[in-house]
Amino acid sequence: xxxxxxxxxxxxxxxxxxxxxxxxxxxxxxxxTVNWYQQLPGKAxxxxxxxxxxxxxxxxxxxxxSKSGTSASLAISGLQSDDEADYYCAAWDDSLNGWVFxxxxxxxxx
Amino acid sequence: EVQLVESGGVLVQPGRSLRLSCAASGFTFxxxxxxxVRQAPGKGLEWxxxxxxxxxxxxxxxxxxxRFTISRDNDKNSLYLEMSSLRTEDTxxxxxxxxxxxxxxxxxxxxxxxxS
Numbered sequence: 001x002x003x004x005x006x007x008x009x010x011x012x013x014x015x016x017x018x019x020x021x022x023x024x025x026x027x028x029x030x031x032x033t034v035n036w037y038q039q040l041p042g043k044a045x046x047x048x049x050x051x052x053x054x055x056x057x058x059x060x061x062x063x064x065x066s067k068s069g070t071s072a073s074l075a076i077s078g079l080q081s082d083d084e085a086d087y088y089c090a091a092w093d094d095s096l097n098g099w100v101f102x103x104x105x106x107x108x109x110x
Numbered sequence: 111e112v113q114l115v116e117s118g119g120v121l122v123q124p125g126r127s128l129r130l131s132c133a134a135s136g137f138t139f140x141x142x143x144x145x146x147v148r149q150a151p152g153k154g155l156e157w158x159x160x161x162x163x164x165x166x167x168x169x170x171x172x173x174x175x176x177r178f179t180i181s182r183d184n185d186k187n188s189l190y191l192e193m194s195s196l197r198t199e200d201t202x203x204x205x206x207x208x209x210x211x212x213x214x215x216x217x218x219x220x221x222x223x224x225x226s
Contacts, residue, residue, distance in 0.1 A: 002154065035212040037155070044205060044219060045147075045155065050212035088155050090213070098169050099145070099157035099213075 003028060004089050004102035011108040017077040020105045022089030024070050028100055032092045034072040036065055039086045039104075048087070049074060076107075084109045112136040112215055114206050119220030126196055130220055132189040132206030140164070140184040143209045146191050147216070148202035156202075159191065160209065174200075196224045 005023040012018040022034060036049040047056055049065035052072065064075045076083055089102040118130040132144070145160040159170045159180040168180050179192040189206050201224045207213035 037213070039155075044216040045213070046216070047212040047214040050214075054211075056212075056214065086154075090155075090157075096172070098171055099147075099160070101155045101157065104154040 002103040003093060003096070003100035004091065006087075006089060006102035006105045008103065009106045009108065011110055012076075012079045013110050014079055014081060016079045017075060018079060018107065020074045020076075020087050020089075020107070022072045022074075022102050024072075024091060024100075026070060027095035028091040028093040029067065029070045029072055031094060034065070034067050034089050034091045036063075036072075036074045037088045037090065039088065040082075041085070045088065079109055081109045083107060112208070114208065114215060114217035116204060116206050116217045116220035119204060119222045121223045121225060122196055123226050124196060124198055124224055127192070127194040128196060128222060130191040130193065130204055130206075130222070132191075132217060134187045134189065134208070137208070139182075139187040144182060144189045145207050145209055145213060146180065146189075146204055147207055147213065148200075148204045149219075150199075150202040153202075158204070161189070193222070196222075198224050200224050 033051045037045040038048045039045040052067040053065045062078045086104045088104045093100045113135045115133045146158040161168050161180045177195045181190045203219040205216045205219045207216045
């Protein structure tokens with residue numbers, strides 16, 4: 001059971017907008033920022049969003065992040081076939097004194 | 111180019127010990143905290159351990175506390191994970207990752223299989 005909760009799966013058709021959610025508590029998302037990682041099949045994870053809503057250079061602006069209270073979301077607009085991947089949220093947890101991840105959301109592009 | 115290369119993963123029996131290494135290049139190693147994150151086959155990501163830039167502060171996930179020890183050698187631009195009393199549930203791909211504002215980048219991982 002992961003400390004951060006994500007829906008196991010999400011799907012959309014090319015061009016659509018999809019949203020992936022991440023739910024936590026006061027000890028993690030409540031007081032700390034969230035990062036999002038994309039893991040393509042067979043590859044190492046890669047940072048997609050940091051500090052709730054910031055995109056590293058090279059990440060398309062189709063990807064956006066937001067956080068409110070103890071929940072966060074990742075939105076992907078203009079869905080493409082190569083967006084098919086696992087997406088993870090992560091945050092520092094003040095009670096556990098460590099980093100916690102969501103269980104991951106598998107995105108399927110239909 | 112910033113690069114992290116893990117090594118040391120093998121098939122090992124339960125109860126035995128193992129040391130993983132991560133060689134860093136392309137950046138000033140002692141400017142960053144470094145971490146180990148693992149992924150069991152078909153499962154999600156789990157933070158294992160982290161160490162401050164100086165090596166003075168270490169942290170561990172509950173599942174490995176007391177069994178694993180993280181260390182670093184800033185002169186050799188290397189990160190280590192000493193794993194003892196290994197269990198079958200420690201079987202995973204172990205990634206090292208640099209932490210700035212996020213885990214970035216990640217290495218390609220090294221596979222540890224704990225089985226009799």
